Amino acid sequence: MLVRIDVDSATAIFAQVAASVRADILAARLVPGDRLPAAREIADALDINVHTVLRAYQLLRDEGLVDLRRGRGAVISASAGPLAELAHDIRALVARAAAVGVSPAALASLVKETTL
Amino acid sequence: MNDDVRRSRTAFLWVALIIPLTIIVAATVVIAAWLPELPDPVATHWGTEGVNGYGPPWSYLAITLGIGGGLVLVMGLTGMHAHRLPQSSAKPSIGAWSPATRFIGGLSLGLAVMMAFISLVSVELQRGLADAADAPDIGTWALIGFGLLIAGTALGWFLQPKSPGSGTPQTERAGSIPLAATERAAWFGTASMAPAGAAVLIGALALLAVMTVFTVAQGDDVWWILASVTILLVVLIAAMAVFRVRVNARGLRARSLLGWPSNRIPLDRITKVETVQLDPFREFGGWGWRLGVDGRRGIVLRAGEALQVTDTRGRVLVVTVDGAADAAAVLETLRTQSTSR
Numbered sequence: 001m002l003v004r005i006d007v008d009s010a011t012a013i014f015a016q017v018a019a020s021v022r023a024d025i026l027a028a029r030l031v032p033g034d035r036l037p038a039a040r041e042i043a044d045a046l047d048i049n050v051h052t053v054l055r056a057y058q059l060l061r062d063e064g065l066v067d068l069r070r071g072r073g074a075v076i077s078a079s080a081g082p083l084a085e086l087a088h089d090i091r092a093l094v095a096r097a098a099a100v101g102v103s104p105a106a107l108a109s110l111v112k113e114t115t116l
Numbered sequence: 117m118n119d120d121v122r123r124s125r126t127a128f129l130w131v132a133l134i135i136p137l138t139i140i141v142a143a144t145v146v147i148a149a150w151l152p153e154l155p156d157p158v159a160t161h162w163g164t165e166g167v168n169g170y171g172p173p174w175s176y177l178a179i180t181l182g183i184g185g186g187l188v189l190v191m192g193l194t195g196m197h198a199h200r201l202p203q204s205s206a207k208p209s210i211g212a213w214s215p216a217t218r219f220i221g222g223l224s225l226g227l228a229v230m231m232a233f234i235s236l237v238s239v240e241l242q243r244g245l246a247d248a249a250d251a252p253d254i255g256t257w258a259l260i261g262f263g264l265l266i267a268g269t270a271l272g273w274f275l276q277p278k279s280p281g282s283g284t285p286q287t288e289r290a291g292s293i294p295l296a297a298t299e300r301a302a303w304f305g306t307a308s309m310a311p312a313g314a315a316v317l318i319g320a321l322a323l324l325a326v327m328t329v330f331t332v333a334q335g336d337d338v339w340w341i342l343a344s345v346t347i348l349l350v351v352l353i354a355a356m357a358v359f360r361v362r363v364n365a366r367g368l369r370a371r372s373l374l375g376w377p378s379n380r381i382p383l384d385r386i387t388k389v390e391t392v393q394l395d396p397f398r399e400f401g402g403w404g405w406r407l408g409v410d411g412r413r414g415i416v417l418r419a420g421e422a423l424q425v426t427d428t429r430g431r432v433l434v435v436t437v438d439g440a441a442d443a444a445a446v447l448e449t450l451r452t453q454s455t456s457r
Contacts, residue, residue: 001303001304001305002293002301002302002303002442002446003301003302003303003304004295004299004300004301004302005299005300006296006298006299006300007298007300008298009298029439029442037304037360037362041304041362042302042304045302045304045362045364045366046300046302046364047300
């Protein structure tokens with residue numbers, strides 16, 4: 001599992017940690033049942049605060065991608081499995097949006113506001 | 117399977133299984149024929165003051181056939197199947213016959229010769245005795261038996277053809293990931309024991325446990341030595357079953373789930389990062405935290421793709437971590453970034 005952060009970025013560090021995990025789920029490098037490293041371990045490896053990592057894990061739990069259980073740590077949830085199947089579609093959609101001049105940020109907002 | 121492997125395999129079958137089993141069975145038959153002439157109980161163990169362990173006469177049949185034959189079977193079957201054990205990696209087997217297997221073949225023959233010899237001598241010396249306590253000391257004979265172990269192992273080694281296919285390992289230079297100068301990256305992975313490796317270790321452990329129980333039951337005063345070896349092995353196997361691997365700006369760290377053993381290589385001491393296809397049995401003689409036949413240090417828990425790192429002193433560490441290519445790319449990127457800074 002690869003976690004990358006840019007301290008100079010405008011994006012909050014906890015969001016960058018969560019994005020790293022999401023990217024690995026999308027690439028199927030992390031699959032349901034995989035255990036994430038302890039928050040302390042990631043914080044130590046990247047020289048960031050342990051609460052930042054815990055906040056990232058809580059964000060992923062709220063998104064339904066990770067189960068947080070006392071004593072077991074963070075485990076990729078079963079509902080994260082189908083995400084990898086969407087990887088191709090997401091890439092295609094972003095590429096099409098870029099082709100017609102819609103930014104990823106605008107696209108994300110549109111996705112959020114779309115109701116079925 | 118090519119001709120070289122077939123020739124090695126046939127030689128191994130004879131040296132490691134057929135000949136040793138014949139020797140063991142022949143010794144057992146001779147001992148069985150001598151049984152009526154033995155005192156009851158017979159001497160089964162000698163200490164510095166002469167005989168200090170007794171058992172029923174049939175215990176010699178059990179020791180020779182059970183322990184001798186058992187050891188030969190474990191070593192022979194391990195060697196016969198090691199080169200095509202299933203891999204946890206999706207990559208095809210790169211199995212070829214190995215020097216490690218050739219050595220196991222020799223050892224199997226050596227052990228069979230030693231077991232048969234010591235059993236035969238111990239029984240022969242007691243033929244016609246009324247009381248086993250009068251049995252003469254066997255210290256010299258035991259030494260000769262040990263010499264036979266070495267001679268038999270050497271003979272078995274030279275009876276087999278030179279191992280084919282021990283070419284240079286297939287290494288591949290690490291890739292890289294896009295990483296800005298202001299970015300930090302950390303990669304986490306796990307290396308865990310393949311089922312095949314676990315099966316062999318547990319099998320060996322079971323045999324040792326049976327031998328321990330046997331010595332305890334015999335009331336042997338050195339039972340605690342075997343018992344502590346067994347416990348030590350259990351701890352070692354537990355310590356080597358799963359390793360957590362971390363790559364970050366500080367370098368590479370591979371640490372057992374128990375915290376020990378642990379290997380670290382600081383980033384500024386790394387000179388080369390590669391991935392390599394490896395065969396645990398052929399290159400490291402087995403599974404675990406090991407020294408390879410070519411001097412590489414290895415955390416070798418399965419066959420297939422592994423991360424290989426060389427340090428400034430030329431020492432090489434291999435870790436069979438899942439996602440080795442990703443780990444190599446991250447490590448190589450961090451390394452180039454730190455040296456160019």
